Amino acid sequence: MGETLFLAHRVPFPPDRGDKIRSFHVLRALARLGPVHVGTFDDRSGYGDEFLTGIAASHHLVPARKRDMIAAAEAMAKGQPVSLAAFANDRLHEWVAQVLHYRPIDAIYVFSGQMAQYVPPHFPGRVVLDLCDVDSAKFEAYGNAGHGPKAWIHAREGRLLASAEERFARAADTTLLISENEANLFRTRVSNMHQIDLRVMRNGIDANFFAPDAVKAEPTLYGPGPNIVFTGQMDYAPNVAAVERMAQRILPAIREVHRDAEFHIVGRAPTPAVKALGKHAGVTVWGEVPDVRPYLAEADIVAAPLTIARGIQNKVLEAMAMAKPVLLSPEAATGIDAEDGVHFAVAEGDRMMAGRALALIDDRAKARAMGEAARAFVLEHQGWAAMLSGLGELLRPSLADPVRDAA
Structure with missing residues (x-):
């Protein structure tokens, strides 16, 4: 493989919560396949720079995502999901553009839908979108279970995020979900599956550590x-x-x-x-x-x-x-x-x-x-070794690859 750009909404270290456990193991697997460049957001763990310096060929660590109130105001003004506004960062956009210009990037691995906004619509290499799960359904459930303004906000987020998830999946070469249940749920929430290559990559466990x-x-x-x-x-x-x-x-x-x-x-x-x-x-x-x-x-x-x-x-x-x-x-x-x-x-x-x-x-x-x-x-x-065994094949170009829609 050539070089890979890895984009994640949260620095993949330490692996002490669900999404960071998955992103940590995926990033380690990518680094074994070839040079990887990482763009991500810090979560004030204190370990971000040291970890990324040790595993990535280069990295850009945004100090923090936007505050909730600022992200909500921007999202309301632009008609966006708050989830996307919270992780929109001009400097990270600039860094991604520089990496794609100066480095031979063959593939982009997008971890979580919030980061799909950083993929240029005409990137010629492979794009793998790891949604993990269907976030829009979670917000929809919050909206249905709640009441008052907060329920309205959650319902809005679920609706707009569902549209964004479908759009991003159409723009990617392959979209990953964490289980067959999540994949089936995603299928019921899109207008059609035309040009969406949907696959399941389950989470693993380090059974030597948890023993x-x-x-x-x-x-x-x-x-x-x-x-x-x-x-x-x-x-x-x-x-x-x-x-x-x-x-x-x-x-x-x-x-x-x-x-x-x-x-x-x-x-x-x-x-x-x-x-x-x-x-x-x-x-x-x-x-x-x-x-x-x-x-x-x-x-x-x-x-x-x-x-x-x-x-x-x-x-x-x-x-x-x-x-x-x-x-x-x-x-x-x-x-x-x-x-x-x-x-x-x-x-x-x-x-x-x-x-x-x-x-x-x-x-x-x-x-x-x-x-x-x-x-x-x-x-x-x-x-984890079994769960990630097909990762290299996902990132290699294929003559059978469909032409992606622009995001």
């Missing part, structure tokens, strides 16, 4: 339990809703039978609403921790009671790789071709969620067997 024997046991980390754990970015609305559901409705039903049952919320940037859950009996909000693995290792159950979930949930794969029984909603199970009752436990409503938790608590042998089966499933089906 039961990769961390030292910390038996005093929690109380006697049973201990139920949720991990994730705790300023992300679906995660906030999930832990509120667990703390307020599911845990109390479990504690009616097991008075010592505890729920642990592990993840950075907890909102005030999440922190307030720590006042509930049996709930501990840990916030950001240096390493999530010990908190998974000492869990009796890992829970993911999400009601809005796009793509594949890394938190579920991580817990499965740690050989833990995972209690999850149907939404959180989408995109993972595992078997309910064997590799994890799927429950739809609050009562069923509590019932399946109690069954796992009361049958430790079954819970242990489920965890062992979960890890075996991850080892066989979900490794």
Whole structure:
């Protein structure tokens, strides 16, 4: 391969949240194929420049995306989705133009739809658009579930972003989504699939890192339990809703039978609403921790009671790789071709969620067997090497490539 331009809406390091885990592994795979140039936005992690200097032939790191209010004002004035306005940056546009002019760029890998605005309409090489999931559907769901001005804003975002996603997919050579469910959802939201090459590239898991024997046991980390754990970015609305559901409705039903049952919320940037859950009996909000693995290792159950979930949930794969029984909603199970009752436990409503938790608590042998089966499933089906094995072919020009529409 020649050289690749990689555009991402968030610096792919450290790989400590869903999209950054995927972009981190994709970027590493691209760097193994040939020189890669990276344009991205910092997220104040403090690691961006050092990481990019070590992996990229060149890079441009925008200090921060626009503030929400500024992006919203620009989006309203221009009739754009706020998601695009937030990541519009003149200097990054200039840097992209310079890279394409001076370097032999054969392919552009666009990570997340917000970055498709940087691809020139007449770029002659390959363009791969990795949408990951259908963001417009998420905003549409927010709009349907909410009320007042915020619901109107979310509905507007869902509508305009859906149009942009279709336009960008037509301009790309190949569009990637994270699961068959997301791909099927995308198909229902476009006018037609003419000139859209839609494929699935699932998320993987580093099963050597997330492994039961990769961390030292910390038996005093929690109380006697049973201990139920949720991990994730705790300023992300679906995660906030999930832990509120667990703390307020599911845990109390479990504690009616097991008075010592505890729920642990592990993840950075907890909102005030999440922190307030720590006042509930049996709930501990840990916030950001240096390493999530010990908190998974000492869990009796890992829970993911999400009601809005796009793509594949890394938190579920991580817990499965740690050989833990995972209690999850149907939404959180989408995109993972595992078997309910064997590799994890799927429950739809609050009562069923509590019932399946109690069954796992009361049958430790079954819970242990489920965890062992979960890890075996991850080892066989979900490794990153297998997931990214076709990446090189996606970026190579083909004589059968269709002519792209201009964006």
